[in-house]
Every structure is written in structure tokens, then in C-alpha cells.
Amino acid sequence: MTPLTTDLLADALDALRTGSPLVQCLTNVVVAGWTANVLLAAGAAPAMVDNPAESGVFATVADAVLINVGTPYSETVAAMRAAVDSAVAAGTPWVLDPVAVGALPWRTGLARELLDRSPRVVRGNASEVSALAGGAGGRGVETTRTPEAVLGAARELAAGNATVVAVSGPVDHLTDGERVVRVANGHPLLTRVAGAGCALGALTAAFAAVCEDPLVAATAATAMLTVASDAAAARAGGPGSFAVALLDELSLLTPAALARATRLG
Amino acid sequence: MTPLTTDLLADALDALRTGSPLVQCLTNVVVAGWTANVLLAAGAAPAMVDNPAESGVFATVADAVLINVGTPYSETVAAMRAAVDSAVAAGTPWVLDPVAVGALPWRTGLARELLDRSPRVVRGNASEVSALAGGAGGRGVETTRTPEAVLGAARELAAGNATVVAVSGPVDHLTDGERVVRVANGHPLLTRVAGAGCALGALTAAFAAVCEDPLVAATAATAMLTVASDAAAARAGGPGSFAVALLDELSLLTPAALARATRLG
Amino acid sequence: MTPLTTDLLADALDALRTGSPLVQCLTNVVVAGWTANVLLAAGAAPAMVDNPAESGVFATVADAVLINVGTPYSETVAAMRAAVDSAVAAGTPWVLDPVAVGALPWRTGLARELLDRSPRVVRGNASEVSALAGGAGGRGVETTRTPEAVLGAARELAAGNATVVAVSGPVDHLTDGERVVRVANGHPLLTRVAGAGCALGALTAAFAAVCEDPLVAATAATAMLTVASDAAAARAGGPGSFAVALLDELSLLTPAALARATRLG
Numbered sequence: 001m002t003p004l005t006t007d008l009l010a011d012a013l014d015a016l017r018t019g020s021p022l023v024q025c026l027t028n029v030v031v032a033g034w035t036a037n038v039l040l041a042a043g044a045a046p047a048m049v050d051n052p053a054e055s056g057v058f059a060t061v062a063d064a065v066l067i068n069v070g071t072p073y074s075e076t077v078a079a080m081r082a083a084v085d086s087a088v089a090a091g092t093p094w095v096l097d098p099v100a101v102g103a104l105p106w107r108t109g110l111a112r113e114l115l116d117r118s119p120r121v122v123r124g125n126a127s128e129v130s131a132l133a134g135g136a137g138g139r140g141v142e143t144t145r146t147p148e149a150v151l152g153a154a155r156e157l158a159a160g161n162a163t164v165v166a167v168s169g170p171v172d173h174l175t176d177g178e179r180v181v182r183v184a185n186g187h188p189l190l191t192r193v194a195g196a197g198c199a200l201g202a203l204t205a206a207f208a209a210v211c212e213d214p215l216v217a218a219t220a221a222t223a224m225l226t227v228a229s230d231a232a233a234a235r236a237g238g239p240g241s242f243a244v245a246l247l248d249e250l251s252l253l254t255p256a257a258l259a260r261a262t263r264l265g
Numbered sequence: 266m267t268p269l270t271t272d273l274l275a276d277a278l279d280a281l282r283t284g285s286p287l288v289q290c291l292t293n294v295v296v297a298g299w300t301a302n303v304l305l306a307a308g309a310a311p312a313m314v315d316n317p318a319e320s321g322v323f324a325t326v327a328d329a330v331l332i333n334v335g336t337p338y339s340e341t342v343a344a345m346r347a348a349v350d351s352a353v354a355a356g357t358p359w360v361l362d363p364v365a366v367g368a369l370p371w372r373t374g375l376a377r378e379l380l381d382r383s384p385r386v387v388r389g390n391a392s393e394v395s396a397l398a399g400g401a402g403g404r405g406v407e408t409t410r411t412p413e414a415v416l417g418a419a420r421e422l423a424a425g426n427a428t429v430v431a432v433s434g435p436v437d438h439l440t441d442g443e444r445v446v447r448v449a450n451g452h453p454l455l456t457r458v459a460g461a462g463c464a465l466g467a468l469t470a471a472f473a474a475v476c477e478d479p480l481v482a483a484t485a486a487t488a489m490l491t492v493a494s495d496a497a498a499a500r501a502g503g504p505g506s507f508a509v510a511l512l513d514e515l516s517l518l519t520p521a522a523l524a525r526a527t528r529l530g
Numbered sequence: 531m532t533p534l535t536t537d538l539l540a541d542a543l544d545a546l547r548t549g550s551p552l553v554q555c556l557t558n559v560v561v562a563g564w565t566a567n568v569l570l571a572a573g574a575a576p577a578m579v580d581n582p583a584e585s586g587v588f589a590t591v592a593d594a595v596l597i598n599v600g601t602p603y604s605e606t607v608a609a610m611r612a613a614v615d616s617a618v619a620a621g622t623p624w625v626l627d628p629v630a631v632g633a634l635p636w637r638t639g640l641a642r643e644l645l646d647r648s649p650r651v652v653r654g655n656a657s658e659v660s661a662l663a664g665g666a667g668g669r670g671v672e673t674t675r676t677p678e679a680v681l682g683a684a685r686e687l688a689a690g691n692a693t694v695v696a697v698s699g700p701v702d703h704l705t706d707g708e709r710v711v712r713v714a715n716g717h718p719l720l721t722r723v724a725g726a727g728c729a730l731g732a733l734t735a736a737f738a739a740v741c742e743d744p745l746v747a748a749t750a751a752t753a754m755l756t757v758a759s760d761a762a763a764a765r766a767g768g769p770g771s772f773a774v775a776l777l778d779e780l781s782l783l784t785p786a787a788l789a790r791a792t793r794l795g
Contacts, residue, residue: 030297030313032560032601041769046724050562051603055638061633071297073316075603103326106318192516194301194311202321238513239306248768251722263749295562295578336562340580340607368591371583438712457577457781459566504571 002264003179004219009262010255012211012220017255018041020023021063021209026050026080028070028099031195034243035066038199041250042224044206049083051075056082063209066202067114069107070099084117089166091219093120093208095199102131115161120214122157123166123201126150133157134159147173151180166204166218168197171265174222176215182265183219186226187233189242200225223262228253230261267529268444269484274527275520277476277485282308282520286328286474290467291315291345293335296460299508300331303464306515307489310314319333325353328474330359330405331467332379334372342375342484345409349382358385358473358482362466367396380426385479387422388431388466391415398422412438416445431469431483433462436530439487441480447530449490454507465490488527493518495526532794533709534749539792540785542741542750547573547785551739555732556580558600560709561725562636564773565596568729571780572754574736585609589616589624593739596642596732599637600629614647619704623650623738623747627731632661645691650744652687653731656680663687677703681710690733696748697750698733699729701795702742704752712795713749716756719764719772729757753792758783760791 022045027035032048039046049058052075059065065087067080087094097121098111111132115122124132126145133153147154147169158165159177166174172183190196203225207217228249229242236242287310292300305309314323317340324330330352332345352359361384363376376397380387386399390396391410398418412419412434423430424442431439437448455461457495468490472482493514501507552575557565570577579588582605589595595617597610617624626649628641633794641662645652656675663683677684677699688695689707696704702713721725722787733755736746758779759772766772 028313029294029559030301032298033562033564033724034298036560037769037773041723041724047630048601049630049634050557050601051636054634060632071313100312100314104314104319104323106316150306191303193506194298236513238516239302240509240512240516243302243512244509244770244774247770247773248766251768251770293578294559295566297563299563323785336578336580365577365579369584371581371586457570459563459570501778503778503781504567505774505781508567508777511775 002181004181004216004264006259006262006264008216008256009223010259012207013224013255013258016206019210020045022047023064023066023202023206023209023232024049024058024062024083025066026083027066027068027078027198029071030070031198034195035198035202036247037247038250039202039206041247042203042206045126050079052078052082055079056086059086059092062092063095064205065092066097066205067094068097068099068198068201069101069111070198072107072110080114084114088117095119095121095123095201095205095208097133097198098122098128099198100125111143119163120208121164121166121204121218123168123204125168125197129154129157129165129167133161134171147171151175164214164218166222168200172222172226174215176259179215181215181219183226184223184263184265185223185230185261187229189233189236189239190229192239192245223249223258224253227258227261267446269446269481270528271524271529273481274485274488275524277472277481278489278520278523280475281471284475285310286471287312288331288467288471288474289314289323289327289348290331291320291341291348292331292333292463295335296463298394299460300463300467302512304467304471306512307468307471312512315341315344317347320456321347321351324348324357327357329470330357331362331470332359333362333364333463333466333490334366334376335463337372337375344381349379353382360384360386360388360466360470360473362463363387363389363393363397364463366393384428385473386429386431386469386483387471388433388483390433390462394419394422394430394432412436430477431487433465435506437478437487437491439483444480446480446484448487448491449528449530450488450495450498450526452494454498454501454504455494458508469488469504488523489515489518492523492526532711532792534711534746536789536792536794538746539750539753540789542737542746543785543788545740546736549740551736552576552577553594553596553732553736553739554579554588554592554613555596556585556594556606556613557598557728560600564725565728565732567777568780569732571777572733572736580606580609582608582612584626586612586616589613589622590620594735595622595624596735597624598627598629598728598731599631599641600728602637602640606708610644614644618647619772620659625649625651625653625731625735625738627728628652628654628658628662629728631658642696649693650738651694651696651734652749653698653734653748655727659684659687659695659697677701686727694744694748696752698730702752702756703746709745710744711749713752713756714793714795715753715760715791717759717767719769720759720762722769723773732784741745753788754780754783757791
């Protein structure tokens, strides 16, 4: 049924823990601290190098680069372009998180420009993916569609840009244009924590550093976050304690437990 | 005694939960993530759109706008002006949080300029309100006065600018120039969490989106944060666990419990 | 054996709690909120004033200034220079945290320039201190050396710049060029929380405001963070709950308990 096995996800997490990849994050000011904590908890090494004087040189040293357009400013956008230029030249895998694309004009143009620079994975919600594919966007950072409804657009986007597109939602849909993977884990409390999607983008970059197949990388990241969120929700009393428990569970999750708990479809 | 009833606060929270207003936040880098989490926990939808290329267009779509001058930079100040221009033109309610005004020159001028642009509510501590009204300010972000001592200045500020002024402190004082409401909830641990006041400003914007009377909006926000803080403090072991419990309690608070626990004066 | 007694550390914490020093932080966007919460939990008063129009005037009012070069931008770097100019002129003690210096070119030049402006303390990991002393740096924000291995470089750096150099690691090493203090507290979970080192820099600035001897200030900060981390780790289930517990323990730590638990060498 599914083109991937859960064994591949276990191997990916094992590689993440062994390699502790250095993930350069050019992300938004809202979630920068949270993103760094998610990467540390998972076993990666974050480095938030997002100024134009240093982002390019660092992208040649980093194991992966995350570009998240959540709060773009003139200086950080210049840093994003420099980092992507360098990443492409050096062969460093990079991931695009098109936060709120479609709802806002500047970042929509930026994301489309960056899409032409061979991101290994594009991760967004259904509205963002739809907008990036040329359709209508959402309102702010929240999505107004389901991953199912934009799967066709996601497949075209992936095929047309030789990338993997990961659409987050109640059931996550991931595709490289041909293969389609569904991950049916995850708890509604994830939508009550600022930066759950941004954290997934960062984890995707971390896995892209250690997985050759970007569809495996994106699926492993999605499975890791959502499986950990199921465990965290089981002992949380609300969104505050859930976010804290999620970091704990990310650090405690073993490759075997990940393979066991992931519901691929 | 008090010009408002606790039933009005219950109705306001009910409207917030039903409407899930989209709150555009132009706030400081210290509390951006925390503010987004407070809004999500309370039931609103935050969007941190704070660049000058996008803030204006977004203020026409958002249900309310928060302007918090905590860490102003040239680009975010330009974004604030664009957002306020748009909000005024579109009739989007907006809230001014004059963080550290009085202690610092640039933002004091900025806050006075913005005060002329019809904020629905101005929320600050006693020193900030005093400084905005033309008196002496405090030292940094901490206040050196009580709300009682600046009530006269707050009333004049409110009357002169056709706005509501909410003065935070041990007993919060809120006024539209004529009516005065006091809220006697809240725990000292709130002063040990970075951004408790900033969170109140954001909640005020969220309620301003769903309440026609800005005095009700500001009072509902104050009541919600302080009542939740009383519950959080009862099970906290210090400022770290308090902040986590506060997010949980904000999400758990029901309109009926809010009405029951709020001590209006 | 050790040039300092634990009684001096108890006195320092007592002075911090009594004085509640106002600490101006020019720090990175990743840890700004976390740093403010650490300072508040410990008993200090943070103020993140990091724009060039206000940072200079505020450095004459603040009790101490922290300069952390973690995410430099053109505007915040200008603010750092203005704050340091003012701090030097006004005699306000200031602390330099050279995050990722050595791995990145722009900030390395900036940190060397600022080093000439008489910081009271320089706090970094072994790679950062080595790079600042003219040796090779690390990779990103993580260190690839031990404090023991760079003690010679740290002593020279301290002696040559009339400052105290605090090298963080499994056993922290602190020196003013002549005296050397070792602090053997601290838990590995500290390396899984974003901004543990940055928090130490901020605490060092807070203690520099209330201690005449900068070696005592740096040692008290190191002891406070690491002793609190030992207590937090004892009841944490992972990095998320550890960070929360750390804030609680910082607020609960008494001068007597600090003196009792600190392992000086």
C-alpha cells in the first residue's frame, strides 16, 4: 500500500541520533527558540545563522539548511538568498517552509523564487501548498483546506520542481510526484502550540541531512513529531504542558518505538 | 459600584472562543513566541506579520492588530506605521502597548505619535501610562508606581484620546475617561514571567475584535489573564512551571468560571 | 586550593536578590525570551534594549550590560557599539558572550573589536575562547574542545585584556589571568536546552552589577546556573521539563544552599 516501510523511519532516526547533523536555521523570530529546542531534543545541532554576512559561508559547513519565511525582513531575506546560493553550490540539502504564503504578497514572491533553487523538501499546510502551486491561499498562518484536497496540486508541485512536498494536516500527505505517503498520527493540541509546523520543517531539514531519499526524510520527520505528540498529549493538561512534554518525548523516542507507533497509509 | 458586570465578561469569552479572531501582532522579539502561545491557548489565532511590505495589507484582513513597542527597529517601526494606517482606514480595532515608554526616548515619541491614531485600547503599567500622559516614566520595563496613583492621568489620557486606558498592577485599573473598572485578581508570579504584560496587550487585542465596547474588551482580557494566573499559581513551584500552567489554564477557563472568579471593583 | 570560598558566592547571591539589578541585554533572537525569564527567576530585572537610538542612553541607567553576538544584524550591531561606548563612559560593567566566534567571520571581527573595550567578563565555550585568543574555532555554536585544553589561552586572554574569562564546559574554568577557579557542578541536560550558555552570560552580567570582583561575579553565575541545573535534572523527564524546572530552581535557590552545593576546585 505505502511505498515506504516503518523500518526505513527507524533507520532514519538512528542515523539522526548517530550523526547529530548541524542544521542551519533561517527562521522566524516567533519560533526561533522553540525550533532550536525541538532540534536539540530530537538529537540534532541547531545553528541560527541568519545574517547576510555569514549565512552563505555557514551553508557550506552545515549539514542542512532550513529556510522558513515566517517573519521576513530585508536583511534576513538577503541572508536566505545567500544561504540558498551556497547550499545549492555546495550540495547542502535545504528545506523550504513557506509560512503564510498565499495570504501575503512579498513572501509569496520570495517563496516562488526560492522554489526554483531546488529545495530538497517543501513543507507547508494545505493552503500554503495550494498557493505555492498557483492556487488560492489561506488567511494568515492557519489553513482552510485539507491535505487530501490539495494532493493533486502537491503532486504537480513536486513533479514540476523535482522536490518532495509534505502537506501537514490531520493526516499528513507527502509526495515526490509519483509516490504518496500518508501519516495518520498527531494530536489536535499540535495546532494550539505556536510553531508546530515550523518545528516539523526544522526536523525535516535535520533528516534531509542524514537520508538520501528526501521522501524518507520528510516522512521520518513527520512521523517523529506526530508520534511524540501522541505520547505528549496523553499526559498533558493543556497546550503549555503539552509543548513541554513534546520536547521530552522527542528526546525519549527510540527508533524501534517510532517504527511501532507510526501509522503509514 | 462597578460599571460592568461579570456576565459581560463571560459573554466576551464566549465570543472569543466562537469567533477565534485573527490577531496580527507587531510585537517585540523577546515575547513573540510566548504571545503567540497565549493567544492560541486563549482561543484566538495569532499572526506575527511585522514587515513593512506586508503589515498594511494584512491589517485589512486581520480582526485586530496589536502594536507593542518593546524592541523597535527601523523596519518594524515602519511596519507598525503601515499597519496602523491600514487598520484605521479599514476600521480594524488596534491596541497600543507602550512598553518602557518614558524610560526611553525613541519609543516615547513613537507611542505619542501612534496615540493620535485612535487605538481602541492603550494597555501599560503605571509608569508607562504616566509617561504617555506627559508625566515622568519608570526605569526600564518595570513600574515604580501603582495604578491608583496614576488613575487621574489615565482618565485624562482616555478622555483626551477617545480611547480606553488599562493600567496593569496589583489591582488593575481600566477607564474610558468616565467609567472606571478595577480587577482585583492576579498573582505576584506574573511579575516573574517575561511578557505577562505583553500577553495582556495581545489578549486585549483579541477581545477588541469580538467586543463592541472596548472597556469590556480590556476588562475581559485582564480578568482572563489574572483569573487564569490565580489558578496556575495554585499548582506552580516557581516561575517556570507557573508560565506553563498559565497556558493550560487559559485554555481550560470557561466563560462561567471567568464570571465566577473575577473580582470587579 | 581554590582562590575563592563558597561564602563569597552566598554573599553574591544575597546581593543579587537584594539589589535586583537592571540588566540591559543585547542578545540573540533565539534566546531573548528565555534569557529574560532566567534573569527574572534569579532575581534580576531584564531589559532588552537593543536598537541604536536607545541602547546608548539606557546603558548609562542600567546596572550591567550583556552583549551576546548570537544573531547579529546591522542595526543590533550598531546598538551593541553604542551600548558599549556608553557603558565604558559611565562605568557600567558589561559582559561579552562571543557566541560561535571562530566559526563565523563577521562576528569574530566584532567580538575582537569589542574585546578591546574592557568587558568585565568574557564568557564562552572552549572553542569560542580559543578562537578569541587567536586559535582555531569550533563548528557552529557547539564546542569541540574542553575547558582544560584551552586554559592557557584563557589565562593569556584574561591577562592581556585585564578581564575575567569564563570557559563553560563539563567542569567550568574561570580565570583573571592569575587566579583560576573550577566549578564542577552542572548536568548534561544543559547542553540539550537552547541558550544555556547564553543564560549564563546574562547571569554573569547580573552578578557583575553587584560584585566588585568580576571573578566572584562569574563564579557565582556559573555556580548558580549549574547548581540549579543539578536540582532541576533530578526531577526532569527530558529537556523540556528540565528547562521549566531550571527556572523554578533558580528562583528557589538560597544563598546558603548555593554555598553548600557548589563544588569549587
